[in-house]
């Protein structure tokens with residue numbers, strides 16, 4: 618006997634700078650979801666944060682498929698609330714949800730908190746781990762405390778910059794030139810620059826502050842190799858698994874926005890050519906980092922490997938790209954897990970997590986009332 622497919626909400630678009638990538642990720646996940654197991658309910662969110670109904674979301678995807686810009690349109694009738702009754706009831710009817718909004722509002726715990734409040738099972742990390750991974754300043758503190766190598770850095774608040782810009786530039790120069798300046802909560806390399814001399818500092822810092830109220834200034838790893846590792850949760854409480862490693866090669870100064878999405882010369886190599894010792898080391902550190910932030914479901918750990926073979930964990934992504942050109946699904950594909958099975962597993966993990974949380978809550982309530 619075959620059972621009815623369950624309803625899988627796929628949330629995409631959103632108010633982040635990675636809107637277009639999110640649309641592409643959703644197209645890939647929707648295209649791969651096993652239709653015998655899942656009936657996909659698309660839930661598109663416009664750049665202004667308005668949720669479209671499933672019907673309008675589907676029309677938006679159809680239009681994009683036929684060549685319209687990769688952009689969720691704003692709702693035709695202006696609404697004062699970001700989410701209509703119709704979109705809310707479609708969301709509440711879902712058996713599970715796959716949040717695929719990258720960056721702020723989607724990957725930083727905000728959407729996860731909303732889904733928790735609605736008691737919906739969802740893919741990926743919970744509120745805490747999502748918020749930590751998105752905030753590079755907080756994340757680096759936690760990672761370094763766990764003994765994970767991260768490039769030396771300072772965090773600068775907007776207030777420090779406003780009151781003492783000279784002092785900030787002086788403090789940054791102690792890291793040595795060149796250094797990297799980046800918004801603490803960003804993505805897709807937006808607002809990031811490499812500063813080669815004191816003269817370039819102010820402009821780079823102002824650019825990063827245009828994206829966030831806190832920034833990082835980080836020692837530059839010279840001519841690094843960019844290596845990525847996927848981590849995937851396991852059902853029944855088993856340890857998470859790590860993927861083979863992937864490498865990104867760019868001809869640009871660093872892996873900036875253009876290199877990521879526009880430059881046809883950027884190469885994704887999976888699996889990467891690395892000796893076994895480095896491979897194991899990077900995979901172990903990925904697992905360590907997963908535990909350090911309390912990740913669930915999936916994480917892509919991005920490393921910089923120096924010319925001397927020294928490794929540095931650059932950042933953790935709790936909603937990695939799922940586009941047809943993205944590294945996370947590709948790394949599992951090369952290890953024998955096609956995207957449709959990866960999606961299945963991620964969704965089942967979200968369902969399992971909700972059941973486990975309910976059990977813990979029931980136990981805690983029982984204990985509290987004894």
Ligand SMILES: Nc1ncnc2c1ncn2[C@@H]1O[C@H](COP(=O)(O)OP(=O)(O)O)[C@@H](O)[C@H]1O
Pocket residue numbers: 768797799803804805806807809835836837838839841843871872873919921931932
């Ligand atoms: N400390 C560093 N040394 C060398 N390159 C860096 C450093 N920090 C960032 N980069 C370059 O900038 C890119 C984007 O930085 P990252 O911290 O991953 O931000 P994002 O979240 O925007 O991807 C990296 O992939 C790398 O090419």
Ligand SMILES: [Mg+2]
Pocket residue numbers: 805806919931932
């Ligand atoms: Mg990055």
